[in-house]
Amino acid sequence: MTRVKLKSKETLSDKAYKFIRDSIISGDVRGGELLTEKRIGEQLNMSRTPVKRALTRLEQEGYLKSVDGVGTIVLELSLKDLSDIYEVRIAIEKIAMKTSIRNIKDYEIDRLEKDLYKILEDKNNNKYISERYLISKDEETHRLILENSANNYIKTIYSSIKGQIDRYQHEAYALTDTTVESTRYHLEILKCIKNRNLEAAQDILEKHLKWSYEVLVNEFTRLI
Amino acid sequence: MTRVKLKSKETLSDKAYKFIRDSIISGDVRGGELLTEKRIGEQLNMSRTPVKRALTRLEQEGYLKSVDGVGTIVLELSLKDLSDIYEVRIAIEKIAMKTSIRNIKDYEIDRLEKDLYKILEDKNNNKYISERYLISKDEETHRLILENSANNYIKTIYSSIKGQIDRYQHEAYALTDTTVESTRYHLEILKCIKNRNLEAAQDILEKHLKWSYEVLVNEFTRLI
Known part of the structure; x- marks a missing residue:
């Protein structure tokens, strides 16, 4: 767990939020792609709870849409x-x-x-x-x-x-x-x-x- | 823990956020009052982590100010x-x-x-x-x-x-x-x-x- 270095007050969920958001803004992750809590959690070496929070926040901000029974989809630019x-x-x-x-x-x-x-x-x-x-x-x-x-x-x-x-x-x-x-x-x-x-x-x-x-x-x- | 009933997708931190926000809006908690994570956590029967998150969100929205070495203060209306x-x-x-x-x-x-x-x-x-x-x-x-x-x-x-x-x-x-x-x-x-x-x-x-x-x-x- 020492791999994940946090600035003071930055939570794991903030870290996940920034990581996913940057990936979308930079185009590394494209519209239509499916994101899973499990994979992101493994990538960032953290549990699914902070990742879930980050995805909810990004959904509120209009980057993602969670589809029941499918997962979280990156929204296409429109x-x-x-x-x-x-x-x-x-x-x-x-x-x-x-x-x-x-x-x-x-x-x-x-x-x-x-x-x-x-x-x-x-x-x-x-x-x-x-x-x-x-x-x-x-x-x-x-x-x-x-x-x-x-x-x-x-x-x-x-x-x-x-x-x-x-x-x-x-x-x-x-x-x-x-x-x-x-x-x-x-x-x-x-x-x-x-x-x-x-x-x-x-x-x-x-x-x-x-x-x-x-x-x-x-x-x-x-x-x- | 059965006392805390959550709607689907509402996290403990959402619950704490709403509780503190409602207390401020309704005037139960007034400008200048000091809030501590410990006391709110006890009141809501939850750990300090979700309370901390809620306080950070309310600070971003302009209800609170965290003062180093003192705690979190409810901002006066101005x-x-x-x-x-x-x-x-x-x-x-x-x-x-x-x-x-x-x-x-x-x-x-x-x-x-x-x-x-x-x-x-x-x-x-x-x-x-x-x-x-x-x-x-x-x-x-x-x-x-x-x-x-x-x-x-x-x-x-x-x-x-x-x-x-x-x-x-x-x-x-x-x-x-x-x-x-x-x-x-x-x-x-x-x-x-x-x-x-x-x-x-x-x-x-x-x-x-x-x-x-x-x-x-x-x-x-x-x-x-």
């Missing part, structure tokens, strides 16, 4: 879900912006802006930029808005849909190169925040997320 | 939290309305309308109406909107803030009698749904929730 998630995402990020616009520091914007301008420059010079780096800067922009929000409920709600957002992005990524367009959007959002112009910031944020949704729908439609 | 919750509530219910307005059946509206008109009539004739009945009709109106939404993520998000909403309502209830005003708002919302007029329905829903927030703030300010 355009309907993507649309539902983006509807909530837009509302949540706009609420976050209401207070973030006051709370985000100029130096935080400057630092991120510098990285984003560098991406455009590298792209222009046909330099290689890793997918991982691009994703990290995308996440950094949205995290800046969410984590600086004064609304205590925003972060919890966002984290409950974040995994699903990542799953779609992971599945559909890299069919179209949207680096330049996406980076420009992020720069424009940051500019509005710097000017502390809430209305403009919310408008461009909504426009950007709707655009990002359309990109995902297009790529996703090609995949299925 | 106006800041009330404002945060209503900000999210308005956004979520307006998203729900987008599809509910098509999905709610005429007969569902008619049935509820009849009950609401009866409340106004009874009130007018100075007949006694129980608090429990009034709350149930308030909940029925909002549940109609939330449960008929086609967005799969709305229900999960709403249920994660519902307990906090109830807690404030419970704490502040009955200082002012808002039965007539509240019932009229609900009737107006139902009328807009019946006319399938989304914009009007969203407007009156937002107006109603903002009014409801103001009522709570006023009552709550008098309490503290």
